[in-house]
Amino acid sequence: MAAREPTVNTLLALLLMAVPLVALAIGEPFYITLATRIAILALAAVGLNIALGLGGLVSFGHAAFFGLGGYVAAILATHAFNGEPLFLGIPGTTSMPVIWFVAIAICALIALPIGAISLRTAGVYFIMITLAFAQMIYYFAISWPAYGGEDGLSLYVRNSLPLVNTAKPLPFFLVCYALLMLALALFWLIRGSRFGAALQAARQNATRLSAVGIAPFNINLAAFVMSAMMTGLAGALFADLNRFASPSMLSWHMSGELIVLIILGGKGRLFGPVAGAMLYVFFEYALGGITERWQFFLGLILLGVVLFARGGLLGLLAGKVQHG
Amino acid sequence: MVEPVLEIRDLRKNFGALKVTDGVNLDLRPGEIHALIGPNGAGKSTLIHQISGSIRQDSGTIRFLGQDMAGLGMAARASLGLGRSFQISSLAPEFSALRNVMLAVQARQGPSFRFFRPVMADKSLTDPAMAMLERVGLAARSNLPAAELSHGERRQLEIAIALALGSKAFLFDEPMAGMGPEGSRSLTKFLGGLRREAPILLVEHDMDAVFALADRISVLVYGRIIASGKVDDIRNDPEVRRAYLGEAA
Numbered sequence: 001m002a003a004r005e006p007t008v009n010t011l012l013a014l015l016l017m018a019v020p021l022v023a024l025a026i027g028e029p030f031y032i033t034l035a036t037r038i039a040i041l042a043l044a045a046v047g048l049n050i051a052l053g054l055g056g057l058v059s060f061g062h063a064a065f066f067g068l069g070g071y072v073a074a075i076l077a078t079h080a081f082n083g084e085p086l087f088l089g090i091p092g093t094t095s096m097p098v099i100w101f102v103a104i105a106i107c108a109l110i111a112l113p114i115g116a117i118s119l120r121t122a123g124v125y126f127i128m129i130t131l132a133f134a135q136m137i138y139y140f141a142i143s144w145p146a147y148g149g150e151d152g153l154s155l156y157v158r159n160s161l162p163l164v165n166t167a168k169p170l171p172f173f174l175v176c177y178a179l180l181m182l183a184l185a186l187f188w189l190i191r192g193s194r195f196g197a198a199l200q201a202a203r204q205n206a207t208r209l210s211a212v213g214i215a216p217f218n219i220n221l222a223a224f225v226m227s228a229m230m231t232g233l234a235g236a237l238f239a240d241l242n243r244f245a246s247p248s249m250l251s252w253h254m255s256g257e258l259i260v261l262i263i264l265g266g267k268g269r270l271f272g273p274v275a276g277a278m279l280y281v282f283f284e285y286a287l288g289g290i291t292e293r294w295q296f297f298l299g300l301i302l303l304g305v306v307l308f309a310r311g312g313l314l315g316l317l318a319g320k321v322q323h324g
Numbered sequence: 325m326v327e328p329v330l331e332i333r334d335l336r337k338n339f340g341a342l343k344v345t346d347g348v349n350l351d352l353r354p355g356e357i358h359a360l361i362g363p364n365g366a367g368k369s370t371l372i373h374q375i376s377g378s379i380r381q382d383s384g385t386i387r388f389l390g391q392d393m394a395g396l397g398m399a400a401r402a403s404l405g406l407g408r409s410f411q412i413s414s415l416a417p418e419f420s421a422l423r424n425v426m427l428a429v430q431a432r433q434g435p436s437f438r439f440f441r442p443v444m445a446d447k448s449l450t451d452p453a454m455a456m457l458e459r460v461g462l463a464a465r466s467n468l469p470a471a472e473l474s475h476g477e478r479r480q481l482e483i484a485i486a487l488a489l490g491s492k493a494f495l496f497d498e499p500m501a502g503m504g505p506e507g508s509r510s511l512t513k514f515l516g517g518l519r520r521e522a523p524i525l526l527v528e529h530d531m532d533a534v535f536a537l538a539d540r541i542s543v544l545v546y547g548r549i550i551a552s553g554k555v556d557d558i559r560n561d562p563e564v565r566r567a568y569l570g571e572a573a
Contacts, residue, residue, distance in 0.1 A: 189439065189440050189442075190439050192442040192443060192444065193438055193439045193440055193441060193442065193443065194430050194436045194437075194438040194439075194441070194443055194449075195436055195437055195438055195439050196439075196443075197419075197423065197426065197427055197430065197436070197443050198427070198430070198436040200416070200418075200419070201416045201419065201427055204416040204417055204418055204419065205414055205415060205416050205417065207378070207398075207410075207414050208414050208415055208416055208424075208427075209399075209416075209427070210378070210397070210398040210399045210402065211376070211398065211402055211407075211408055211410075211414065211485075212402055212427050212428040212431040212485060212489060213399050213400075213402035213403030213428075213431040213432070213489065214399055214427075214431050214436055215397065215399040215400075216399075219436065222437065321418070
């Protein structure tokens with residue numbers, strides 16, 4: 001059973017890569033956008049999977065970081081276009097690497113106090129307090145007219161990357177895909193490392209971890225911050241994909257969506273978020289084409305997964321988790 | 325007199341009106357097994373919890389290796405060398421026996437903020453962990469998840485973890501509980517040798533094991549130590565016989 005997981009993962013990675021190539025071949029560039037959407041949502045969920053899957057920290061506030069990443073991209077681009085400095089004479093930028101760096105750094109800075117406060121609670125209180133923080137940021141964004149308020153903030157053109165024409169769908173997909181693969185590699189390394197061992201032990205039995213002399217709080221806080229950084233990077237890409245940072249990126253629906261992706265795909269599994277994002281976007285598109293009430297059917301599917309396939313799609317395809 | 329490894333002075337803890345620890349004085353000297361016995365509800369586990377740091381006392385002091393433990397949490401005390409086993413086995417259930425021990429080895433080697441090197445390929449973790457499993461006789465079961473081990477094997481695994489921590493004192497809360505006669509006998513033999521590595525504060529209901537192992541015994545009844553001394557003194561103490569041992573002893 002155990003040996004099947006790498007095969008399944010490879011197939012999923014190839015499948016996601018194949019979608020835009022086929023789309024290009026049959027002249028349907030819209031599917032490239034769908035594949036890019038999958039890659040970005042998967043990236044955001046790989047981030048959440050560190051906290052939720054490995055650490056068992058059910059953050060219902062990761063939209064905060066997704067949205068922050070998006071607003072960083074849009075705000076920096078806006079200032080770059082209108083030529084007004086941000087503050088203290090710092091100019092805006094349309095350079096993706098700079099935007100990514102800023103998005104990741106800001107998410108880390110904001111996740112640190114949110115995590116430090118939220119992690120004093122556990123279980124349902126942790127869920128509620130992370131939700132509360134995210135909603136605070138959401139309401140702050142919609143009440144701040146300088147950056148669009150409820151209307152969100154548009155990007156005039158997609159931000160730029162050296163040597164890559166990001167305005168074209170396929171190169172932009174490849175950028176997102178590469179970052180997703182990088183994030184998956186990081187997740188894999190973290191999961192197998194000493195830190196990952198402590199984090200997974202904290203989820204299974206925090207008392208046990210304390211009894212060997214490792215304080216669960218510090219481990220969980222580091223995981224929460226890393227998790228937020230990855231989700232923030234995905235947010236910056238998402239704003240670039242849509243050329244728009246919407247307050248809905250910050251809303252609790254988004255947090256819920258990320259959790260749903262992980263549950264669908266298989267929590268704690270390396271490719272769980274990828275499988276989950278593929279399923280989610282496929283349903284959104286396929287069912288959404290048939291009925292406006294597609295989320296009702298998604299709900300039924302989610303119910304089925306929770307009741308009959310706890311391990312999600314990865315659990316069905318690759319069997320139970322092996323810890324070595 | 326030798327400096328005690330663990331020194332408890334006038335420890336008090338109330339749960340509401342219940343005095344669960346009522347002025348306890350206790351020490352653990354190098355090389356000894358000090359058994360703590362008493363009827364159910366006497367406050368033995370609560371005392372262990374206060375020593376290990378999972379419950380805070382209301383007053384009194386706990387000194388370990390000469391250092392006051394006030395303000396130190398469970399993790400900090402464990403890293404100073406206070407190893408414990410739990411009354412009800414407390415393990416990482418999904419991890420294999422080996423990985424459970426590796427966690428202790430890793431904690432002993434320093435901070436766990438190391439993100440890249442895979443633990444399963446790290447001989448500095450797997451070798452000592454395997455050696456500890458061999459010592460407690462669990463080597464053949466090293467790859468099984470802790471949840472799939474038998475009750476007795478989980479107790480052995482907890483002891484292997486405490487060993488791997490390089491503990492300077494052991495707190496064992498009913499290590500024999502639920503073990504068959506065969507398991508009890510071999511664990512008794514094992515603990516008897518272990519005292520040379522570090523002294524053991526042993527909470528145990530199995531009187532055969534206690535009388536075979538203990539250098540000293542303290543009897544806890546309703547949160548108070550009613551007697552403390554050598555095995556024979558305790559065995560013959562009329563108050564202890566009335567309160568706890570009954571006529572069987």
